[in-house]
């Protein structure tokens with residue numbers, strides 16, 4: 001299968017806006033190559049992210065790539081995006097040269113090109129992430145997460161992921177039942193079990209991520225303790241409890257599909273995590289975190305922990321206020337680069 005790759009040469013200050021434009025045009029993923037950086041930053045809503053070699057992009061500039069399906073009308077997308085980028089200048093955001101080009105790439109090249117830059121990495125005191133294709137000799141106290149993220153987000157080297165893994169390391173108690181929302185490659189679910197969780201329900205809206213999480217759970221020998229399902233946020237809990245009042249199959253086709261699947265497998269595959277559970281972790285965008293705080297609160301036991309990541313510094317106070325308004329206590333804020341993860345607790349004695 002082939003993809004169109006739309007490339008825009010622009011500035012760091014315009015990145016967030018242009019990324020939104022590309023998503024609004026229907027890009028399935030966006031990658032960002034920065035000056036002197038080893039990283040492509042994460043896609044802002046879909047979750048694609050991978051590493052690149054050092055490059056010669058000047059300081060302050062970036063190369064963004066939006067990925068579109070083969071059958072998309074790329075001329076129309078370029079026509080739609082170009083004036084919106086130019087309009088940024090009227091808001092005193094400088095998009096730089098904003099050159100746009102389109103090439104068609106083979107999915108296989110795209111899906112595997114990053115692999116050579118993904119190496120074993122120690123992300124916390126005890127956890128090391130190891131690509132499945134690399135040799136690595138772990139020390140006895142190290143917990144190794146084997147990962148082949150494929151097309152799903154979650155190599156563990158992105159700050160939003162490593163913040164979650166560190167927060168999990170300090171929060172998980174032996175035998176905890178955990179839900180991982182937006183599991184991507186399943187990296188946090190696997191990390192949670194390695195750190196002592198009894199079982200993890202791992203959900204993602206993207207079926208590619210669900211398959212990747214299932215495969216990675218298997219690679220780590222944890223298929224009995226990690227259940228990966230497609231779900232829009234915590235929608236799967238409502239389906240399994242038979243409570244479907246807040247949405248209908250017409251308005252949410254994914255949930256309709258999941259409901260049908262669960263109904264078909266209801267006897268053979270009930271949810272492996274009891275709700276309310278001990279800990280929920282979500283590494284998704286701040287905007288999405290804000291959408292389902294009440295559902296997270298309801299799905300946690302009193303005294304339970306919520307680790308919320310994927311929050312860029314400009315959204316820190318909005319998320320903090322929303323957590324408090326939903327009834328959570330903020331236990332900790334951890335940061336890396338300009339990303340923040342919150343560790344919050346549902347107060348003991350709350351129903």
Ligand SMILES: C[S@@+](CC[C@H](N)C(=O)[O-])C[C@H]1O[C@@H](n2cnc3c(N)ncnc32)[C@H](O)[C@@H]1O
Pocket residue numbers: 042045046047152153154155156160161164181182183184185186187188203204205206209231232233283284288310
């Ligand atoms: C930033 S990635 C996190 C992946 C992994 N948990 C990690 O920490 O590296 C965010 C993930 O959330 C998923 N996602 C986005 N919106 C979602 C939604 N409404 N419901 C469930 N998952 C969603 C994306 O498909 C993506 O896999």
